[in-house]
Amino acid sequence: DVKVTQSSRYLVKRTGEKVFLECVQDMDHENMFWYRQDPGLGLRLIYFSYDVKMKEKGDIPEGYSVSREKKERFSLILESASTNQTSMYLCASSKTDTDTQYFGPGTRLTVL
Amino acid sequence: GEDVEQSLFLSVREGDSSVINCTYTDSSSTYLYWYKQEPGAGLQLLTYIFSNMDMKQDQRLTVLLNKKDKHLSLRIADTQTGDSAIYFCAESNRNSGYSTLTFGKGTMLLVSP
Numbered sequence: 001d002v003k004v005t006q007s008s009r010y011l012v013k014r015t016g017e018k019v020f021l022e023c024v025q026d027m028d029h030e031n032m033f034w035y036r037q038d039p040g041l042g043l044r045l046i047y048f049s050y051d052v053k054m055k056e057k058g059d060i061p062e063g064y065s066v067s068r069e070k071k072e073r074f075s076l077i078l079e080s081a082s083t084n085q086t087s088m089y090l091c092a093s094s095k096t097d098t099d100t101q102y103f104g105p106g107t108r109l110t111v112l
Numbered sequence: 113g114e115d116v117e118q119s120l121f122l123s124v125r126e127g128d129s130s131v132i133n134c135t136y137t138d139s140s141s142t143y144l145y146w147y148k149q150e151p152g153a154g155l156q157l158l159t160y161i162f163s164n165m166d167m168k169q170d171q172r173l174t175v176l177l178n179k180k181d182k183h184l185s186l187r188i189a190d191t192q193t194g195d196s197a198i199y200f201c202a203e204s205n206r207n208s209g210y211s212t213l214t215f216g217k218g219t220m221l222l223v224s225p
């Protein structure tokens with residue numbers, strides 16, 4: 001079974017803090033993705049990575065950065081958290097030869 | 113660009129069949145997906161269909177694909193209260209050279225006893 005884990009289920013941070021969200025997958029998938037999910041807006045792709053040290057911008061990359069130093073781990077970084085980044089963050093992974101993405105349980109981030 | 117549309121809400125009684133509909137725009141999509149999300153959880157892959165198929169059945173789930181109309185549907189037979197969740201339709205894209213998915217906004221299914 002594919003397993004995607006995220007470092008925290010719930011996180012509360014203050015405006016201006018630097019925030020790290022971690023995602024780990026154990027199935028040797030090449031591709032990893034970060035989404036945010038907001039009511040009425042569905043899932044929006046922030047960044048994705050198709051290989052170690054590679055990254056591509058998604059639809060809403062502003063205010064975020066990512067890091068992929070190891071194949072199994074993909075980090076989402078909020079350099080200076082703002083209240084409009086309060087959201088549910090979902091990580092996913094997939095193999096290059098299929099399009100099927102497998103999701104982690106999500107991190108609900110609240111920025112005060 | 114790619115776009116996936118779904119109705120936002122469906123309410124059914126326990127034991128009835130549920131049909132959730134979706135339209136998509138990318139005719140080159142290789143796969144089309146249905147994911148389920150329970151409250152506070154991530155997305156769980158329910159089923160998918162390859163674009164050269166018309167139908168796929170998996171226990172209580174039936175997926176129908178009308179490629180001409182770019183219409184996808186998910187039928188859940190004998191719907192149970194445990195099926196209450198948000199259901200997302202997604203199409204695969206390789207237009208940028210990378211494998212990505214475009215999701216609809218989700219259909220909330222409410223099953224009443």
